[in-house]
Amino acid sequence: MSARALALEVLGRIERGGAYANLVLPVALGRSDLSPSDRGMVTDLVYGTTRMRRACDLLVDRFVEVPPDDGTRTLLRLGAYQLAFGGVAAHAAVSETVALAPRRTRGFVNAILRRVASTEMTWPSAAARLSYPDWIHDRLVEELGSEEAIAAMERMNVAPSVNRRADGYVQDPASQWVAAAVKAGRGELVADLCSAPGGKTTAIAAEGADVVALDLHEARAGLVAENSASTSADGVGRVFPVAADSTRPPLTPGTFDAVLIDAPCSGLGALRRRPDARWRVTEQSIRQLVPVQASLLEAGASLLRPGGRLVYSVCTITAAESIAHPTPESLEIDSTPPEGSWRPFGDGWRVLPHDADTDGMVMLRYRRRS
Secondary structure: OOHHHHHHHHHHHHHHHOOOHHHHHHHHHHOOOOOHHHHHHHHHHHHHHHHOHHHHHHHHHOOOOOOOOHHHHHHHHHHHHHHHOOOOOHHHHHHHHHOOOOHHHHHHHHHHHHHHHHOOOOOOOHHHHHOOOHHHHHHHHHHHOHHHHHHHHHHOOOOOOOOEOOOOOEOOHHHHHHHHHOOOOOOOEEEEOOOOOOHHHHHHHOOOOEEEEEEOOHHHHHHHHHHHHHHOOOOOOOEEEEEOOOOOOOOOOOOEEEEEEEOOOOOOOOOOOOOOHHHHOOHHHHHHHHHHHHHHHHHHHHHEEEEEEEEEEEOOOOOOOOOOOOOOOOEEEOOOOOOOOOEEEOOEEEEOHHHHOOOOEEEEEEEEOO
């Protein structure tokens, strides 16, 4: 199977089967015998076409009178992505994509893609050009201002670079800064309330702390255990994965030196890493997550010993999911500037995707009152 044929198959599973790109693509690549360069091409075609879905549809729909069937729609998106965003020569993008079409639609696909290749596009809006739902564009403009919002969205349309820690674990720098903000020390006891897949957990354990790593689902707690085993080394702290509801943690209150809450969130700061998330998340998602985040914050506060530290982070850049949460009564804000490219944001800190080529995140740090 060619790179484009595999990309088309995976895109069909994402668009029509509801599969998650970051889950289905590695499995498909693992079953293929493609060369490393072709695997890279498949990844770019799948992730890029998924990110730019709205823009690709607009490029195509200028020339379509009758909406195509779903399979043909996916194929046209794949061709449009190559032509407009993928840096593929027009003749190759058209001919190789047309070759994947069934005989009955080959002429139609050929005609549409040739017109896409030869006709300049006038975008109706910035949201359309950047291929985001209007509500995400509008929300980010409201939160950040137009210039910063556009810069953030543009950066999130670029594939992230690979960043490896010293132990080989691949982790975004902003996530590493969050783990560092816990300031875990050798022999300390730390609770990581939303730990899967274990990146921050293992970074904290590498400082010598023992980490009780909670996650709601047993399979995800198992993933923490696997990642802990693969990154362990002599002299680091221990990791104790636990499958449990972190809003009601089965842990003794007042006994932890530090708590990390990398809370479930809309993920609006990490859309470059999750290409289909922009088409899944909704404004209602944010409204539903806010009370869960507040419950986690209260639960985490209860676990701290007097003087203990709590770090709350989200991979989004919205106020509702971060600085708008009231500070639990037992906690006080720690306003010391953290390590990394953070900007002050309310009582916390925010990094935007274009600040340092990282995921967008917000972090708040607290101390338990003595």
